[in-house]
Amino acid sequence: MYPRKCLDIKASDLLYGLLRCLNQTNRIEWVSKLQSKWSSSNDTLICYSVRTGFNLLLDSLNLPAGSEVLVSAITIPQMIDLLKSHQLVPVPIDINMESLAVKSEHLESSLTKKTRMILVAHIFGCRMDLTEVVNFAAKHDLFVIEDCAQVFLADGYLGHPSATVSMFSFGAIKTATALGGAIFTIRQAELNQVMNRRVKEYPTITQFSFFQRLIKYSFLRLVNHSSIYGSIFTFLELLRHDPDQIVMSLTRSFQTGNLSSQLQYQPATAQLALLYRRLSQYRTETIERRQASGYKLTRHFPDDAWWPGCHAKKHTFWIFPICVSNPLQTRLRLKEHGFDATLASSSLIALPKADKNESPTEAQLVLSKILYLPFDVSMPSKDLIRLADLVAPDITRISK
Ligand SMILES: Cc1ncc(COP(=O)(O)O)c(C=O)c1O
Numbered sequence: 001m002y003p004r005k006c007l008d009i010k011a012s013d014l015l016y017g018l019l020r021c022l023n024q025t026n027r028i029e030w031v032s033k034l035q036s037k038w039s040s041s042n043d044t045l046i047c048y049s050v051r052t053g054f055n056l057l058l059d060s061l062n063l064p065a066g067s068e069v070l071v072s073a074i075t076i077p078q079m080i081d082l083l084k085s086h087q088l089v090p091v092p093i094d095i096n097m098e099s100l101a102v103k104s105e106h107l108e109s110s111l112t113k114k115t116r117m118i119l120v121a122h123i124f125g126c127r128m129d130l131t132e133v134v135n136f137a138a139k140h141d142l143f144v145i146e147d148c149a150q151v152f153l154a155d156g157y158l159g160h161p162s163a164t165v166s167m168f169s170f171g172a173i174k175t176a177t178a179l180g181g182a183i184f185t186i187r188q189a190e191l192n193q194v195m196n197r198r199v200k201e202y203p204t205i206t207q208f209s210f211f212q213r214l215i216k217y218s219f220l221r222l223v224n225h226s227s228i229y230g231s232i233f234t235f236l237e238l239l240r241h242d243p244d245q246i247v248m249s250l251t252r253s254f255q256t257g258n259l260s261s262q263l264q265y266q267p268a269t270a271q272l273a274l275l276y277r278r279l280s281q282y283r284t285e286t287i288e289r290r291q292a293s294g295y296k297l298t299r300h301f302p303d304d305a306w307w308p309g310c311h312a313k314k315h316t317f318w319i320f321p322i323c324v325s326n327p328l329q330t331r332l333r334l335k336e337h338g339f340d341a342t343l344a345s346s347s348l349i350a351l352p353k354a355d356k357n358e359s360p361t362e363a364q365l366v367l368s369k370i371l372y373l374p375f376d377v378s379m380p381s382k383d384l385i386r387l388a389d390l391v392a393p394d395i396t397r398i399s400k
Pocket residue numbers: 048049050051052075076079121122147149150168169170171181182253346
């Protein structure tokens with residue numbers, strides 16, 4: 001059975017990480033090597049996760065309680081929790097689900113005297129054009145925080161040059177993963193200094209703890225292989241365990257409970273070394289191959305088929321969502337044919353409007369019908385075509 005998501009890391013990278021855990025090297029040196037690898041402009045923060053850095057950013061900006069933040073409507077719930085825990089008010093901005101770009105006309109209509117910041121997330125591996133967003137922000141003197149957690153494309157893009165901060169994640173299910181870690185480009189020198197100073201006050205994850213993480217993901221990578229994944233899936237179901245819950249809890253970086261206290265760490269030195277290796281060795285051709293496979297799959301959809309991102313400028317299929325009339329039913333049929341599609345592969349949510357009586361946003365409508373295909377670059381063409389043929393009759397257009 002094809003697993004819902006393949007970890008983007010080689011056995012040799014995991015082995016490298018394990019060996020690094022046995023070595024006591026100078027972490028300050030790794031931090032500065034990573035910073036200069038990322039950018040020559042002295043504008044980089046290395047941290048434990050995007051959520052860690054975002055929490056630190058909100059602490060550092062210290063915006064007045066009640067300030068409003070325009071948020072692109074699809075993100076992970078904990079980014080919203082972090083805004084709320086800083087007494088900020090998220091205001092959803094709908095997304096055009098064909099281009100996967102924010103509806104810039106909604107920025108203007110959502111602006112109030114209390115608006116201070118825009119948080120915009122590129123989703124599904126699709127990088128939107130931010131020109132209108134940054135122009136709008138410049139006009140109204142707003143911070144722009146660009147969430148690139150799902151769009152590291154190894155093509156030298158360090159974020160939009162006019163964004164205040166751009167955040168990249170190397171978490172376990174991300175492109176070029178280092179099983180955690182994040183890199184921020186911070187374009188305000190003073191903010192960069194403050195955040196770099198404050199992050200050093202966080203305790204460091206021990207080499208042993210990172211060693212355990214590497215062992216866990218070595219095991220997951222092993223069972224991630226299509227030849228044994230199906231047997232394990234069936235075995236879990238026989239034991240009356242929900243494989244969905246198990247996969248989600250195994251790949252979750254932080255447990256439920258007080259998030260802020262779990263975030264305030266620095267990565268282990270071995271993790272910094274692994275991240276440096278990933279950045280040095282990862283090639284944009286890997287992404288181009290993934291993109292080509294994605295488009296090969298879509299070419300077997302009917303001519304008028306609609307899917308989130310079907311008119312996107314730069315879609316690289318980090319995950320591959322489609323909309324179907326009955327996601328559970330399609331998922332079941334795919335499973336019978338050896339494809340583990342999922343309804344919740346990346347825990348994304350669509351923010352509801354503050355007024356519950358207003359009609360749902362396009363983002364909400366799409367997420368209510370979404371199914372993430374088990375898509376991977378290593379899938380042979382015949383299976384890509386088989387997958388496309390299986391889902392084609394169920395594909396549904398969502399428009400608003
Ligand atoms: C859109 C988005 N933002 C933020 C994050 C958080 O990244 P991290 O795991 O590095 O905290 C994720 C993680 O999946 C994400 O998808």
